[in-house]
Amino acid sequence: MQRYLWRKTGGFLLTALLVSLATFFILQVLPGDPALLILGTEGSPEAYALLRRELHLDQPLLQRYVQWLADFVKGKWGNSWRYSLSVRELVGQAFPLSFALALLAVGVAVLAALPVGLLMAVRPHSPLSQLLSLGTQLGLGLPQFWVGILLIQLFAVELQLLPAGGREGWGSLLLPTVTLALPRMAILSRFLRAGLLESLGEDYVRTAQAKGVPGPVVLFKHVLRNAALAPLTAAGVQFAQLLAGTIVVEQVFGLPGMGQLLLNGVFQRDLPLVQNVVMLVVLVILLFDSVFDLCLGLLDPRIRYE
Amino acid sequence: MALTVLGWFYTPYDPNETRVVERFQPPGWPHLLGTDHFGRDVFSRILWGARVSLAVGTAAVCVGALVGVALGLAAGYFGGFWDELLMRVGTALQALPSILLALLFATIWSPGVPVVLWGIALGNIPSFLRVTRSQVLSIKERPYVEAARALGASDLRIVLRHILPNVGSALLVQFSVSLAGAILAEASLSYLGVGLQPPHPSWGRMLREAQAFGSLAPWLVLAPGLFIAAAVVGFNLLGDNWILGRERLYKGE
Numbered sequence: 001m002q003r004y005l006w007r008k009t010g011g012f013l014l015t016a017l018l019v020s021l022a023t024f025f026i027l028q029v030l031p032g033d034p035a036l037l038i039l040g041t042e043g044s045p046e047a048y049a050l051l052r053r054e055l056h057l058d059q060p061l062l063q064r065y066v067q068w069l070a071d072f073v074k075g076k077w078g079n080s081w082r083y084s085l086s087v088r089e090l091v092g093q094a095f096p097l098s099f100a101l102a103l104l105a106v107g108v109a110v111l112a113a114l115p116v117g118l119l120m121a122v123r124p125h126s127p128l129s130q131l132l133s134l135g136t137q138l139g140l141g142l143p144q145f146w147v148g149i150l151l152i153q154l155f156a157v158e159l160q161l162l163p164a165g166g167r168e169g170w171g172s173l174l175l176p177t178v179t180l181a182l183p184r185m186a187i188l189s190r191f192l193r194a195g196l197l198e199s200l201g202e203d204y205v206r207t208a209q210a211k212g213v214p215g216p217v218v219l220f221k222h223v224l225r226n227a228a229l230a231p232l233t234a235a236g237v238q239f240a241q242l243l244a245g246t247i248v249v250e251q252v253f254g255l256p257g258m259g260q261l262l263l264n265g266v267f268q269r270d271l272p273l274v275q276n277v278v279m280l281v282v283l284v285i286l287l288f289d290s291v292f293d294l295c296l297g298l299l300d301p302r303i304r305y306e
Numbered sequence: 307m308a309l310t311v312l313g314w315f316y317t318p319y320d321p322n323e324t325r326v327v328e329r330f331q332p333p334g335w336p337h338l339l340g341t342d343h344f345g346r347d348v349f350s351r352i353l354w355g356a357r358v359s360l361a362v363g364t365a366a367v368c369v370g371a372l373v374g375v376a377l378g379l380a381a382g383y384f385g386g387f388w389d390e391l392l393m394r395v396g397t398a399l400q401a402l403p404s405i406l407l408a409l410l411f412a413t414i415w416s417p418g419v420p421v422v423l424w425g426i427a428l429g430n431i432p433s434f435l436r437v438t439r440s441q442v443l444s445i446k447e448r449p450y451v452e453a454a455r456a457l458g459a460s461d462l463r464i465v466l467r468h469i470l471p472n473v474g475s476a477l478l479v480q481f482s483v484s485l486a487g488a489i490l491a492e493a494s495l496s497y498l499g500v501g502l503q504p505p506h507p508s509w510g511r512m513l514r515e516a517q518a519f520g521s522l523a524p525w526l527v528l529a530p531g532l533f534i535a536a537a538v539v540g541f542n543l544l545g546d547n548w549i550l551g552r553e554r555l556y557k558g559e
Contacts, residue, residue, distance in 0.1 A: 011394075020400035026410045141539035143490055145497045145510075146531035149517050153527065244403040248494050252517075263498060266413045274413045282401050289401075 004297060012290045019282045024065050035072070068275070077276040080265075087276045089216050090261055098250070098257035102242050104177045109184035116185070117192025121200065121227075122219070124193075132189075132228075139186030148179040148252035176253045180245050184296050195227035201224075229296065243281055326503035351507035352533055358508045359537065362419060363488035371481060373427075374434025375473070379465050382442025393439070396432040404429030405490045408500060417500040425495070426488045437480045439462065441473040456476035479545045491533050509534050 059067075071078065077087035116136070120129045155175060199205065200223055210216045247259030254260075258281060265273035381392040402410075408425025415421055445451065446469060454464050495501040496510030509530045516526035 011397075014394055014399045015401065016396060019401055021409065022398065026407075028415060137539055137542065138535065140542060141486070141490075141535045143497075143531060143534045143538075145492050145494060145535065146513060146527075149527055150512065150531070231557075241403060244405040244494075247405060247409075248498065250497055255321065262409060266409050266500065267417075269413060271413065274410065276403075278406060278410060281406075285401050302551075 005294070008290060008293060012286055016283060016286055019286070020069055020279055021065075023278050023282075024068065024273060027271060028061070028064065031299045072279060073278060077280075079080040080273045081270045083270075083273075087263035087273050090273065090278065091258070091277065094256060094258045094261040097183075097255060098246055098259065101173060101176055101180065101250075101255070101257065102246055104173065105180035105184060105242060105245075108177055108181040109188055112181065112185045113192055117189040117196065118219070118224075120189065120193040120249045121196035122217075124197065133193075136186040136190050139182050143183070144183065145248050145252045147182060148175070148249055151179060152253070172253075172255075176249050176255060179248050179252070180242065183245070183305055184242065193226065195229070196223060199227040241286060351512060352509070352529060355507045355509045355512060355530065356533065356537070358419075358502055358506070359489050359492055359534075362422055362492050362502075363426070363485050365486050366423045366492075367430055367481060367484045368428025369423075369427035370484070373432045374431040375438045375477065377431070377471075378435040378438025379470065379473075381444055381467065382439040383446060383461070383465055389439070392435065396435045399428065399547070400432045402420075402429070404488075405494060405498075409498075410493050412500040417503065419502055422492055422495050422501045426491050429491070430484050430488070433484060434477070434480060437476055438473055441476050442469055445469050446491075447473050482541050482545035486538045486545070489534065489537050489541070 075088065077091070079086050080090060116132055120132050120136075123129050153177065195201075205218060205223060209215075232286065235243060247262065249255075250257045250259035251263065258277065262274065262277050264270070265277060377392050377396075381389045404426045406425075407428050408421050411421040411424050451464060451468055452466050459467075492501060492508070493510035493513075496508040497514045498510075499514065501510060502508040512530040513527065516530070
């Protein structure tokens with residue numbers, strides 16, 4: 001077990017390091033001069049030289065990378081170029097909202113996928129299952145921002161039941177959560193259905209049935225436990241996609257979360273903001289993934305000895 | 307698909323032509339899907355947008371597939387250190403979804419098609435890497451590969467002539483599914499405003515502009531969304547059916 005833990009931790013650190021390299025490379029090495037981005041084309045050569053020194057652009061690349069990484073780890077994320085705030089303060093304002101939204105969406109998706117997946121697996125050829133199967137296919141294909149716009153139109157404009165966005169208590173998170181959870185739910189229920197169908201054909205199911213164990217007990221006690229592993233693994237991988245969805249959904253509903261912070265940073269060419277926010281978000285994704293992996297390892301001893 | 311081909315040759319109206327007198331016309335004749343807030347013909351703009359979506363999506367997935375397959379072949383065939391390294395890189399890339407990558411590119415380049423293209427291309431590498439590698443791992447143990455090796459064929463020849471053709475069908479499925487994802491990502495990015503710039507039409511961009519007129523002109527919101535959904539579901543189903551078809555083939559049905 002301990003060896004397994006060490007290997008996982010090592011893998012996590014290595015992946016994080018590679019991501020930091022990729023982020024740094026895209027933002028700092030590819031053609032494009034940050035100093036020119038800030039000053040525009042009107043800046044004088046002196047101001048340009050001064051700015052380059054201030055941003056440490058005159059130093060060698062490797063040194064800049066190591067410096068940034070060291071600062072990032074220490075929590076010194078620097079100041080935003082456009083806001084008169086530090087990146088840390090900006091993140092502090094935006095992070096809780098996005099995090100709550102993401103957790104809510106995962107929760108809703110898992111809770112909703114359970115009955116849908118069960119229904120589709122137990123009666124695979126009934127009309128309801130066919131309908132649900134079509135529904136999950138649609139859930140995968142519908143663009144999230146479109147669903148969001150339609151939900152706003154329906155529940156906020158026409159029916160006036162819920163706020164269209166902004167931060168007015170928990171009610172304002174309801175529509176974004178549903179929007180974000182929909183494709184997640186579709187994928188999870190499809191995985192669950194596939195896992196259940198596979199497990200239902202196993203020998204131990206027939207043994208249990210032959211022993212006279214009631215159907216529902218077989219389903220929940222024997223089959224579900226074995227079938228849930230695949231969708232749970234999938235749920236872990238979903239965090240990265242969830243984040244991408246959060247950026248779009250926050251934009252639709254005008255929620256001031258990490259997605260909006262990042263997007264503002266992109267459009268205003270706020271390099272320190274973008275660089276550190278991306279790194280932070282990816283770290284959260286990786287952390288979630290690793291914790292998830294560990295939990296799966298605890299649940300299923302087979303995984304540990306792979 | 308058929309509509310895209312049609313849009314290549316013919317659009318009823320110039321998609322960027324503005325006629326202020328004909329603003330907000332509901333769907334009907336002569337404007338099949340109505341007009342938008344500048345009096346532009348929505349149907350023509352959707353046909354034009356289909357070209358953008360498919361062209362950008364296909365190009366990006368092709369680049370991603372090319373790199374992913376090459377790396378996957380190398381990882382699967384050589385194994386050991388290279389396998390470990392390439393899979394690590396794949397995992398790292400997987401933590402950076404297409405949209406995030408495109409946003410990174412958009413920070414240093416100005417928003418536009420190249421940003422979307424590279425974002426989606428890079429984002430697609432890991433899935434192709436994984437699929438190819440897992441296929442290669444099983445194929446390289448087959449007798450005909452060993453036979454080729456015994457005959458003294460070079461590594462490159464074995465990989466290209468004997469292994470790659472057998473990876474093919476799994477890749478087609480992945481390609482179709484990736485294309486669906488790419489269309490969705492392109493639409494999301496142009497909705498966020500980092501994709502194709504106005505006045506040129508793209509599906510995501512049209513939705514961004516339509517959002518303000520949801521009550522006044524619902525067709526502006528409905529039409530592009532339906533087309534995106536149709537394209538994405540279509541390519542997803544294509545991938546699914548491919549798998550089903552292959553399974554039937556193997557079972558001899």
